[in-house]
Amino acid sequence: MSLHDFDTVIDRRQVPTSKWDRYPADVLPMWVADMDFAVAEPIVDALRARLDHAVFGYGGPVPRALRELIAADMQDLHGWTISPADVVFLSGVVPGFNQALKTVTRPGDRLVVETPVYPPILAAAGHWDLTRVDVPVRPVADGSGVDLGRLTVALEGAAAFLLCNPHNPTGRMRTRTELEAIAGACLASDTVIVSDEIHCDIVYGGRQHVPIAALSPEIARRTITLMAASKTYNIAGLKTAYAIIPDAELRQRFVAAHLGLSEGANVLGLVATEAALRYGRPWKAALLAYLEANRDHLMARLAAEIPEIRISAPEATYLAWLDCSALDLGDAQKFFLDKARVGFNPGADFGGTPDHVRLNFGCPRALLDDGIDRMVKALSQR
Helix, strand or coil: CCCCCCCCCCCHHHCCCHHHHCCCCCCEECCCCCCCCCCCHHHHHHHHHHHCCCCCCCCCCCCHHHHHHHHHHHHHHHCCCCCHHHEEEECCHHHHHHHHHHHHCCCCCEEEEEECCCHHHHHHHHHCCCEEEEEECCCHHHCCCCCHHHHHHHHCCCCEEEEECCCCCCCCCCCHHHHHHHHHHHHHCCCEEEEECCCCCCECCCCCCCCHHHHCHHHHCCEEEEECCHHHHCCHHHCCEEEECCCHHHHHHHHHCCCCCCCCCCHHHHHHHHHHHHHCHHHHHHHHHHHHHHHHHHHHHHHHHCCCCECCCCCECCEEEEECHHHCCCCHHHHHHHHHCEECEEHHHHCCCCCEEEEECCCCHHHHHHHHHHHHHHHHCC
16 A cells, blocks of 8 residues: 555454444444544554564653644644643543543533534533533534524533534534634633544645634633544554643643543554654645545535435534434434444434434545445435
């Protein structure tokens, strides 16, 4: 395979894998958010070099060079100036936002989330005995925009807002204007922002992701931002992420809140992350072009062959939120699993309705076409 080969179909059932092992062999999995692509060769090379030193004890302090790489990335890609000392390494973004909630809330506090949203975000309030306040995003037909009026009301008196930007599952990117309004409402209500920005590098159409903490030093002091190379470079199994917390006091509280449950990152994950950030940009550019073409292909085929499915073109992520309500399938995920043998995420898992599904188009074009073909055939045979 070439360095930028995204068309080759790799048999992932050769090794244990969540995505491909959940369903029987005749089901095409298009659900969990990892991609069916080989990672960039510089990452593989860096891991091989580390394996040559065949001792895998506890890691030491994270190299300053990696912290500096992250700070340089924030400046270069997002126009956000941070210090290398602002970065705290974690085993994942999900542990990160749970640790953040432990840091800034107490039992009984209100936590605001937007729905539909990534299921672990929905579950987080229950882990810390918080009262979850759901604010629905605007419908797909309206571009899944932020309902600023309802969100502003919900934030009054809330301890924390768990933001997901870019938004999973709709693929929507918050505009700077939206983020400024959200940040202003959070400042007015004394609400801390915990921002899951794990998909921030997977953006299309020349857009630039804006971290909410980058809006102003005042917002940065009240924000815990969570990022990782895992989604962009397809290394989620290496369990490495990081929080960016510019406020020293908040950062100290966050570190103390791990309570022995989430301490540090995987030693190989750190190697892979450094290689990705240092050498991976050419691969990432090719990936984004391929994913954007996949997105456009998906949109065109659905519009031509299943026009009843409503979908707003994702501006980011490799995830599409399909509104199947006009098809009158009832439970859309179950229908496509049983009749088409395609595995999607069910809409209800995101706080949505059963007539929605989430589709992952981070796969070779042949697999994407196979999935669409199966959908079309199953619907034609109803």
